[in-house]
Every structure is written in C-alpha cells, then in structure tokens.
Amino acid sequence: MxxxxxxxxxxxxxxxxxxxxxxxxxxxxxxxxxxxxxxxxxxxxxxxxxxxxxxxxxxxxxxxxxxxxxxxxxxxxxxxxxxxxxxxxxxxxxxxxxxxxxxxxxxxxxxxxxxxxxxxxxxxxxxxxxxxxxxxxxxxxxxxxxxxxxxxxxxxxxxxxxxxxxxxxxxxxxxxxxxxxxxxxxxxxxxxxxxxxxxxxxxxxxxxxGTTSVTSLAALGLYDAIVTARTCDIAGAMSLEVLKGTLMAMDSRIMSVRPHEDQRKTAVNIKKILKNSEIVEKYKGYRVQDALSLRCIPQLHGAAKKILKDSLKTLIIELNSSVDNPLIFEEGEGGEALMGCNADGSYVGMAADSSAIAITNLAKMSERRLDRLVNHHISELPAFLNKNPGLNNGLMIPQYAAAGIVGEMKILCHPATIDNFVTCANQEDYVSMGYNAARKMYEVAGLAKYVLATEFFNSSQAQDFYGELKPSPITAKVHDLIREVVPYIENDCNMQPYIEHIAFLIQENMIVETVEVEIGKLEI
The missing domain is CATH 1.10.275.10 (Fumarase/aspartase (N-terminal domain))
Structure with a gap:
C-alpha cells in the first residue's frame, strides 16, 4: 500500500x-x-x-x-x-x-x-x-x-x-x-x-x-487525545471569558513574530469562539495582562497539538504498514522472504510517550484555569461559585479531584521507550517497550477528559453569575448543551454524574460539533 x-x-x-x-x-x-x-x-x-x-x-x-x-x-x-x-x-x-x-x-x-x-x-x-x-x-x-x-x-x-x-x-x-x-x-x-x-x-x-498491541492502544488514545485537544480551545475560551480575560494575548501581531503555525491557529480559534461576547467587551483592558494559564493558551495548546499531529502522521503510516517478520515479496525468481524487524514498536512507542506528555500539559493548564474559577480572590466571583456559603461547599472539591487526576497523569508521563531489557538468550538484546508507552498514553488520554469536563463544569456555573451581560453566542451554545443535563448547582449535591456527563460530551466530540456548526471547522 x-x-x-x-x-x-x-x-x-x-x-x-x-x-x-x-x-x-x-x-x-x-x-x-x-x-x-x-x-x-x-x-x-x-x-x-x-x-x-x-x-x-x-x-x-x-x-x-x-x-x-x-x-x-x-x-x-x-x-x-x-x-x-x-x-x-x-x-x-x-x-x-x-x-x-x-x-x-x-x-x-x-x-x-x-x-x-x-x-x-x-x-x-x-x-x-x-x-x-x-x-x-x-x-x-x-x-x-x-x-x-x-x-x-x-x-x-x-x-x-x-x-x-x-x-x-x-x-x-x-x-x-x-x-x-x-x-x-x-x-x-x-x-x-x-x-x-x-x-x-x-x-x-x-x-x-508485529506492532499490533502498540498500534491499537496508541490509536485509541491518540484519537481521544486529539478530540480533547480540539475541545481544549473551547474550554480555555470559556474560562478566559468568565475570568474577565483579555484577547490582547491572541493578537495576530504577537503570533506573526513567533510564527509557530499551531500557536497562530489556536489564537484564531479563541478569537472566533469569543466573538461578540458582551463580557469580553465590557472587561476589555480590565487587567494589564492575564495570568499565564489564560495568556499562554495559544503557546501551550499549540505546542501540544503539534506533538499530537506529528504522532498522528506516525500512526497513520503504522496502521497501513506491513510489520511482520519475515516479510514476503514477489520480486525475484519465485519470490523472496526477507528477515528484518518492521515488528519493532519504536515509532509508535515514541509517539505515544510524547503524546502522553502533550495531553498532560493540556490537562495541567486546564486544572489551573478551573482552580482560578473557584478561587474568589482571583475570579471576583462568589467563593467556590456558590451563592450560599457556610452550609454549602459549592464547587470546591471537584478541583481537588482534577488536581489528583493531573497528578496521576504526570506519573504516567515517564517515557517508557528509553527503557530496555534483554530477551530470548540475547537474540533480542534490544526491545522497544512500545507497549508500555502505548498503554500509559491510552490511560492518560482517558483521564484528560475528566479534567477538561471539570473546567466546563466550573465555567458554565460561572457564566450564570453574569446575569444580563451576555457571553459570546458560541460559549452560550456550549453552556446550553451542558445545561441539557447538568443543572446550575444551587446547593451541595453529588456532582460526579454531572462531570461524567460532560466527559461523555467531550469524548463523543459533541462540544466541538456544537461549536463547529456555528463557526465552521476549528483550526488544528
């Protein structure tokens, strides 16, 4: 092929x-x-x-x-x-x-x-x-x-x-x-x-x-990772909006003098998502500059997406390759069997190692934004996004869970492919360890959606505190999608099912689809 x-x-x-x-x-x-x-x-x-x-x-x-x-x-x-x-x-x-x-x-x-x-x-x-x-x-x-x-x-x-x-x-x-x-x-x-x-x-x-298990788990994980990465721009934009952030950091002139394509595309996405936001317009210039988890969205999101896109090229080639040993070819008189090692998992393993790091960085920044949303000293919103403090903890504890999940993801980011063992009486004196890389990347990609879901959970609650001041039409659509199942949290309740539902929306690409119906394909 x-x-x-x-x-x-x-x-x-x-x-x-x-x-x-x-x-x-x-x-x-x-x-x-x-x-x-x-x-x-x-x-x-x-x-x-x-x-x-x-x-x-x-x-x-x-x-x-x-x-x-x-x-x-x-x-x-x-x-x-x-x-x-x-x-x-x-x-x-x-x-x-x-x-x-x-x-x-x-x-x-x-x-x-x-x-x-x-x-x-x-x-x-x-x-x-x-x-x-x-x-x-x-x-x-x-x-x-x-x-x-x-x-x-x-x-x-x-x-x-x-x-x-x-x-x-x-x-x-x-x-x-x-x-x-x-x-x-x-x-x-x-x-x-x-x-x-x-x-x-x-x-x-x-x-x-062959590379069956390495390629399979990496393919599942990478698909989820790319969907999550595309959704991250939407989550970041919603948080920036309700945290009274500025779009100055997304200015095309800033992007042009550091011309990383994925950084530029991320900035374009943020601006398109927040177009016609009354909240953004009212608080334009509210701060000299924002915290890094808002100001650096193009830089970090762009870098992560570049790694994931590079990994995607590797996975597509691997999916459509011959990875057995020996391989049979018709060339020559009567055909030929060639002994080599296309069965080695290094390409996919290294892609999985780097993808795990990329998606964890996205989750790391998401956790910082969701933490800002519940911290009234920073957000200028009600403490823990709760109108009735004292009797209620509000959205305090979901941030704990998100922090714990990011901690788990960080542990899984140690590169597996740098490891080596000797097998088969030294006939296989080098092994790729690609399976361990793919396994942890699959797990990391599965965890990332929960951190992002918690950010959406918080930003949707925060949006409800703005009353008559309208968010952008796009973030309003995302808010409404979430509110179809997830209510405004007035008093303490079991929030796990709601966050799980938002995680499902992320995994099924429904948040991205909701946005793209309105503004066309997001840049990636």
Whole structure:
C-alpha cells in the first residue's frame, strides 16, 4: 500500500456513523474507533482477498522447497537455527501461541481487544505476511460476533504476549467473553456457531509478531487525545471569558513574530469562539495582562497539538504498514522472504510517550484555569461559585479531584521507550517497550477528559453569575448543551454524574460539533 497516495484528514467522518469497514485500502483512526468502540462490522474486499491468497501461495512454495526461512522452516527466536520438518510445522506454530500467551493480570478493556483484532486484520492482510485467508476470516468472525478474548494486560516488551492470548481463541484455546459470559475459547466459538481452526506454517509467528498491541492502544488514545485537544480551545475560551480575560494575548501581531503555525491557529480559534461576547467587551483592558494559564493558551495548546499531529502522521503510516517478520515479496525468481524487524514498536512507542506528555500539559493548564474559577480572590466571583456559603461547599472539591487526576497523569508521563531489557538468550538484546508507552498514553488520554469536563463544569456555573451581560453566542451554545443535563448547582449535591456527563460530551466530540456548526471547522 502506497502511503504517498493517501490524503488523510482527521475527523473526515464520525466513527459512530461508520457501520462497516471493508478492508483492502488504507484506513485511519476513525475506522479503528468505529470497530473497537461502536462495533462496526468488518469485511474484506476482493483486493484484500487476492493479495492474501497470492502471498500465501509463496509461503507454501517456500515450505515445499524446504528453504531455510525464519518461521517457515525454522524454529522461532533463538531457535532460528533449528530446521523444522514439514510434519512438525503445525505443532511448532501452535506451540508458539501456547508458549507466548503469558501476559498476566486483569484483561485489557474490551475496546482495546477489539482494536487489536482489527489492527491484526489490517496488518496481516497487506499481502506481505503469508498468513492464510481462513485465519483472517476467523479473526473477522470473532469481531463480527463480538467474541472478546480474555487478554491480560501486563507483560509485554512491545509485542507477543497479548497477541498470543487473542490468537488462542482462534484455535479453541484460551478464554473469551461472549454475551456477557467468560467462557473457554472453544465454548465461545461453539455458542457463536464457529469452530476452531488449525494454524499452519508461519501463522503462529505472524499472529504474535508485529506492532499490533502498540498500534491499537496508541490509536485509541491518540484519537481521544486529539478530540480533547480540539475541545481544549473551547474550554480555555470559556474560562478566559468568565475570568474577565483579555484577547490582547491572541493578537495576530504577537503570533506573526513567533510564527509557530499551531500557536497562530489556536489564537484564531479563541478569537472566533469569543466573538461578540458582551463580557469580553465590557472587561476589555480590565487587567494589564492575564495570568499565564489564560495568556499562554495559544503557546501551550499549540505546542501540544503539534506533538499530537506529528504522532498522528506516525500512526497513520503504522496502521497501513506491513510489520511482520519475515516479510514476503514477489520480486525475484519465485519470490523472496526477507528477515528484518518492521515488528519493532519504536515509532509508535515514541509517539505515544510524547503524546502522553502533550495531553498532560493540556490537562495541567486546564486544572489551573478551573482552580482560578473557584478561587474568589482571583475570579471576583462568589467563593467556590456558590451563592450560599457556610452550609454549602459549592464547587470546591471537584478541583481537588482534577488536581489528583493531573497528578496521576504526570506519573504516567515517564517515557517508557528509553527503557530496555534483554530477551530470548540475547537474540533480542534490544526491545522497544512500545507497549508500555502505548498503554500509559491510552490511560492518560482517558483521564484528560475528566479534567477538561471539570473546567466546563466550573465555567458554565460561572457564566450564570453574569446575569444580563451576555457571553459570546458560541460559549452560550456550549453552556446550553451542558445545561441539557447538568443543572446550575444551587446547593451541595453529588456532582460526579454531572462531570461524567460532560466527559461523555467531550469524548463523543459533541462540544466541538456544537461549536463547529456555528463557526465552521476549528483550526488544528
């Protein structure tokens, strides 16, 4: 697949609107989310089927010729130098799945398992892996019947273990959830009307190789991170407005003399969102300058979005790559198997490490703004945004929770990919640790929306104190969207469900969509 021909635009389609993904061409993050989160069906195009079958014929040819080719006629890992007889190859491939299924602990989330199966199909169907179509059909059937293999989340240096747990179910081993029950792999298949398959030459290697888990978790996390980053401009604008901030810091002349494109675009977004705000107009020049959490919105938001966009380029390439080892090529007389290591997770792992830092910085600034909103010494609004102090704590404690979440995010920002271990008797003397990077990035992206939701919770409450003085039409629309479920907090109550609802609005991109209906596409 030629990536130079793929013009990808984030958000080109809403994942929830995708009902089926037919593999055969390039895919983006939206397709991963559609299948993983919204249970879109998966199909194969004729192009996909033809290239899989054509490549498999080469593997069978190599096997018949008994050439020494890693994973086809040899053992795996340090056993690369052990020739495996034709009659034993099915045993070796099955043993590869059984022996590799040793990650531990609780299972990864259902959407993560589904994402991994989908990415397996995408990676293994590139026409360079030599896997059989029947094996890919079995993975597809697991997805389309919502059979979710039990996949322990701890114990990966970049690949192998989690993929093996998924693959066990294909052959009737392992465990899987089906219709709310955790069953043996064989029982889950039977209840869905499926039967175990017998894997063949190279397949036990291909199923556990590659960057499946790294790419899958990073794709889920990055999608959420970019949605959150776009929503951050709206949150920042709402807070700046009710904190009587100035738009001077968004002036195009300031942006022009430090021409970072993402900084400029962020400033444009803020100005568009706050256009025609009576609050902004009344308090124009109210302070000589604002605190950094307001004044630096273009700089920090822009820097974070640049990192996320760079990571997006990496993920799109990775999603549409061949990442097995060896890779099969038709060039030359009778085809050729090349041993290399496209299975290495460094590209995605480093992107995940840096993306975790970027999204945590956005949350860090959001927490500072939401804290200013409840601090009457700074906001000049009622203390903790509460008209009835004494008996009520108001919005005091949500800031505590946001601070705790940002603290948790900071812990998860230590780079994983700088770590290293030696495995496989020094045959693998370097490992990417990409899985740990992707895992923590997925977690960080999931936490960020709660901090941002708390900021919206506070700024919506603050907006209600301005009486007849109207906010911008755009922030008023966001306020109204939130107020459809979240009431003005008059007296103390359980606020957790309300903040969770706003977090849901963020994750489903509904706040961004509400704004873009009014002012067009936000710059990113």
């Amino acid at each position: 030629n990536m130079t021909e793929f013009n990808y635009e984030f958000g080109r389609v809403a994942p929830k609107d995708i009902k089926e993904v037919v593999l055969g061409e390039q895919i983006g993050l939206e397709e991963v989310i559609a299948v993983a989160r919204y249970n879109a069906k998966v199909g194969f195009s004729k192009k996909y089927i033809d290239r899989v079958n054509q490549c498999r014929r080469l593997v069978e040819k190599f096997s018949d010729e008994e050439k020494a080719i890693y994973g086809i006629t040899t053992g795996l890992g340090e056993n690369w130098n052990r020739f495996i007889s034709k009659e034993d190859r099915k045993i070796v491939q099955r043993n590869n799945l059984l022996s590799h299924a040793c990650s531990l602990g609780e299972s990864v989330e259902e959407e993560c398992v589904r994402a991994m199966m989908f990415v397996m199909l995408q990676h293994l169907g590139t026409g360079h892996t030599g896997i059989r179509l029947a094996t890919l059909e079995q993975i597809k059937d697991l997805l389309n019947n919502n059979i979710v293999p039990f996949t322990p989340r701890h114990g990966s240096v970049g690949y192998l273990s989690l993929e093996a747990h998924i693959s066990l179910v294909l052959i009737g081993e392992g465990r899987a959830w089906y219709k709310g029950e955790l069953l043996s792999g064989k029982e889950a298949l039977e209840k869905a009307g499926l039967t175990p398959i017998v894997i063949s030459s190279k397949e036990g290697l291909s199923l556990t190789s």
